Structures are given as C-alpha cells and as structure tokens.
Amino acid sequence: MSAFFVPVSASTQAATTDRLFLLLLVLSGVILLLVFSLVAVFAVRYRRGSSAPRGAMPAILSREFEIGWTAATLFVFLFLFWWASSAQVAALIPPAGALEIHVVAKQWMWKTQHPEGPREINELHVPADTPVRLLMTSEDVIHSFFVPAFRIKKDVLPGRYTETWFQATKPGVYHLLCAEYCGTDHARMEGRVVVMPAQDYARWLGARPEADGLAREGARLFVSRGCAGCHAPGSRVRAPRLAGLFGSTVPLSDGRRAVVDEAYIRDSILQPERDIAAGYDPIMPSFRGVLGDGEIVALTAYIRSLAAPEGRPAAEAAAPPGLAPGPPEGRSPAMEPGRALEGTPPAGGSP
Structure with missing residues (x-):
C-alpha cells in the first residue's frame, strides 16, 4: 500500500519530478x-435571515484586493513554469560522457544493445550512479519507453531517432512499460531495467559472449554491405570520406549546412537523395529494406569511432584485423545494396 501512495524513486530525475x-x-x-x-463561511454568515451587513465593499479595498490577487497568481505561475521547464530542458540534454545504449522498439518487445556489443530483449542492465543515454527508434509503429521508478517517458518513433537519459541511484529491478497503445499485445510489451553496482555491471558485461563492440560489428558491415566500395580511402568512386566526419558540420548542395549526427547518418543511408553533400553527385543507392535498424545502429557506431585514438589511422580505429577498409580492386560488387563481398557471409539482422 505504501508503494502505491509513495512510488519508488530510483533516479536523479525522479527526485526532481517528485519535488515538483x-x-x-x-x-x-x-x-x-x-x-x-470561503464557501462555508459565506454560506453560514450570509445565510437567509442573518444580520450580517451586506453593503458594498469600499472601492479602494476592492481594487487593492484584485491587484494583489492577480499579482500573486502571476508570480506563482511564473515560478512553477520556470521550475518545470528548467527540469524538462535539463532532462533533454545528457551529460557529456554518458553511457550510450541503443533501443529498438518492435511489436511487442524492447531490443537493447550496449556499446560493447551485448544485446538484450525486454531487459536492460545499467550501472548505478552513471548517466545513461538512450538512443531509440521503432521498427513499426509509435511506442513509448516508460520506466515509472525513473519518472521518464519518451515516445519511440518509426523512421527517426528520439533520445532520453537517466541516472539510476538505487540498485534493483524496475518495471519497463510501453505507454503508447501499439496494437493487440500492447499490454504485454513490458520488460525490466536491472540497475547494478558499477563493479557488478562490469563483470556482467565481460561475461557476455557477444561483447565484441558495436563499432567492430559496424566495421564488418561496412565491408560486407559494400560501403567500403565507395567510402574507403583509395576508392575510385568519389564519395565523402568518413574519418573525423561524425559531429562535424557539412555544407549541402542546396546551400544548407547539417550536423553529422545519428539522425543525419540514418537519413543518408535510407534517404541518400535528401541531404546531398556539396560537391558530390547523388549516386548513392538507398538501403531502405536492405539494412535493419540494428545494422544502421552498428554502422553509425563505426562511423563515430573513426575519430581514432592517437597513433592509429582513423579508418582502422574500430575495424577488426583483416577487415579494415582499404582501396578496392576496381568497383566493388558489394556497392550494390544487399550484395555481400565475395567470400563474406551476409551480415545478420538485428536481434
């Protein structure tokens, strides 16, 4: 019963929301x-037959009362607006260095993937006292990522990325729900968020057999899906080079400028004709229907990793041995969407 009247509060955002x-x-x-x-006092004092005076209120008293009431109401409104809006704006911007986890919603499950590579379905393991940024998209309809104990709820939309963040404060297991009606089994689209002490999370992560890293998975896809045929150093096709591209601002052919972020990369893969980089021909094919959301996430992680550590070539920063993109032998057959390089097994879809 106490949990009903005082819900569990397990994140920094929850504390702010609860105070408000x-x-x-x-x-x-x-x-x-x-x-x-006032209703009760007036009902008794000015009831029919009472001797209470019923003369008009002095004009000056009436005016001062109205001005004071209006000013007090305006002050309270502005204060509440400032507090609520500042809390909401702060919740939109994750702290620098936050742990990034990708979430893909699908009727009727939640699929999550950690930067080191491990995937989960209807579960999300995170370390306590660590900011976690969720980068989310949907494979079908609108969903809504809702963790009541964290007081976070964010719509997850098909065809675009949305994001939110939280910092869990208490180890434990917390309910994950979809808060947007998404079809027949909407009520069953639930899971759990497992918050662990940092050392336990590190052990859990290291014990996962698939912990190979999103960027390394993206490096393999970069070759097997044919991206290296155009974008690798030394390619004979004139296409934008990807080293150091993520996070920069690029000019577009129509005079606009765009920031290269997750959304820009996704659009460039699925709608390459939408934002064409200045000085390049619109020759890139669309990979819509060819790449799954999980593959796009991995490719994005690889492109982001191309800001290499010192002393390592950017194009080899995340590529596993033998798969670092290099000059192609002529025009790569894998430049055709859906066709893998000869001898390379087709890349798997998202979990």
Missing part, C-alpha cells in the same frame, strides 16, 4: 482548502 509534484499537490490543496473555507 509535491509542490503542485500542496499548492492545489491550499487553494482547494481556501475556496471551500
């Missing part, structure tokens, strides 16, 4: 008590 909710609850209670008290 408590203030609104107390303020609403005070106003409600004042209104009902």
Whole structure:
C-alpha cells in the first residue's frame, strides 16, 4: 500500500519530478482548502435571515484586493513554469560522457544493445550512479519507453531517432512499460531495467559472449554491405570520406549546412537523395529494406569511432584485423545494396 501512495524513486530525475509534484499537490490543496473555507463561511454568515451587513465593499479595498490577487497568481505561475521547464530542458540534454545504449522498439518487445556489443530483449542492465543515454527508434509503429521508478517517458518513433537519459541511484529491478497503445499485445510489451553496482555491471558485461563492440560489428558491415566500395580511402568512386566526419558540420548542395549526427547518418543511408553533400553527385543507392535498424545502429557506431585514438589511422580505429577498409580492386560488387563481398557471409539482422 505504501508503494502505491509513495512510488519508488530510483533516479536523479525522479527526485526532481517528485519535488515538483509535491509542490503542485500542496499548492492545489491550499487553494482547494481556501475556496471551500470561503464557501462555508459565506454560506453560514450570509445565510437567509442573518444580520450580517451586506453593503458594498469600499472601492479602494476592492481594487487593492484584485491587484494583489492577480499579482500573486502571476508570480506563482511564473515560478512553477520556470521550475518545470528548467527540469524538462535539463532532462533533454545528457551529460557529456554518458553511457550510450541503443533501443529498438518492435511489436511487442524492447531490443537493447550496449556499446560493447551485448544485446538484450525486454531487459536492460545499467550501472548505478552513471548517466545513461538512450538512443531509440521503432521498427513499426509509435511506442513509448516508460520506466515509472525513473519518472521518464519518451515516445519511440518509426523512421527517426528520439533520445532520453537517466541516472539510476538505487540498485534493483524496475518495471519497463510501453505507454503508447501499439496494437493487440500492447499490454504485454513490458520488460525490466536491472540497475547494478558499477563493479557488478562490469563483470556482467565481460561475461557476455557477444561483447565484441558495436563499432567492430559496424566495421564488418561496412565491408560486407559494400560501403567500403565507395567510402574507403583509395576508392575510385568519389564519395565523402568518413574519418573525423561524425559531429562535424557539412555544407549541402542546396546551400544548407547539417550536423553529422545519428539522425543525419540514418537519413543518408535510407534517404541518400535528401541531404546531398556539396560537391558530390547523388549516386548513392538507398538501403531502405536492405539494412535493419540494428545494422544502421552498428554502422553509425563505426562511423563515430573513426575519430581514432592517437597513433592509429582513423579508418582502422574500430575495424577488426583483416577487415579494415582499404582501396578496392576496381568497383566493388558489394556497392550494390544487399550484395555481400565475395567470400563474406551476409551480415545478420538485428536481434
């Protein structure tokens, strides 16, 4: 019963949300008590047959009362607006260096992938006291990622990325729900978020057999899906080079400028004709229907990794041995969407 009246609070955002909710609850209670008290007093004092004076209120008193009431209401409104909006804006911007986890929603499950590579279905393991950034997309319809104990809820949309973040404060297991009606089994689209001490999370991560890294998976896809045929150093096809590209601002052929982020890379893969880089021909084919959301996530991680550590060539930073993209022998057959390089097994889809 106590959990019903006082829900579990397990994140930094939850504490801020609860304080704001408590203030609104107390303020609403005070106003409600004042209104009902005045109704009761006036109903008794000015009942039919009472001797209470019923003359008009002096004009100056009436004017001062109206001005004071209006000013007090405006002040309270501005204060609440500032507090709520500042909390909401802060919740939109994850701290620098936050742990990034990719979430793909699908009727009717949650698929998550850690930067080191491990995938989960309807589960998400995270370390306590660590900011976690969720980069989310949907494979079909609109979903909504909702963790009541963290007080976070964010729509997950098909065809684009949305993001939110949280910092869990208490180890434990917390309910994950879809808060947007998404079809027949909407009520079954649930999971759990497992918050672990940092050392336990590190052990859990290291014990996962598939912990090979998103960027390394993306490096393999970069070759097997034919991206290396155009974008690798030494390619005979004139295409933008990817080393150091992520996070930069690039000019487009129509005079606009765009920031190369996750959304830009996704659009460039699925809708290459939409934002054409200045000075390049629109020759890239669309990979819509060819690459799954999980593969796009891995390719994005690889492109982001091309800002290499010192002393290593950018194009080899995340590539596993033998798969670092190099000059192609003529025009690569893998430049055709869906066709793998000879001798390379087709890349698997998302989990």
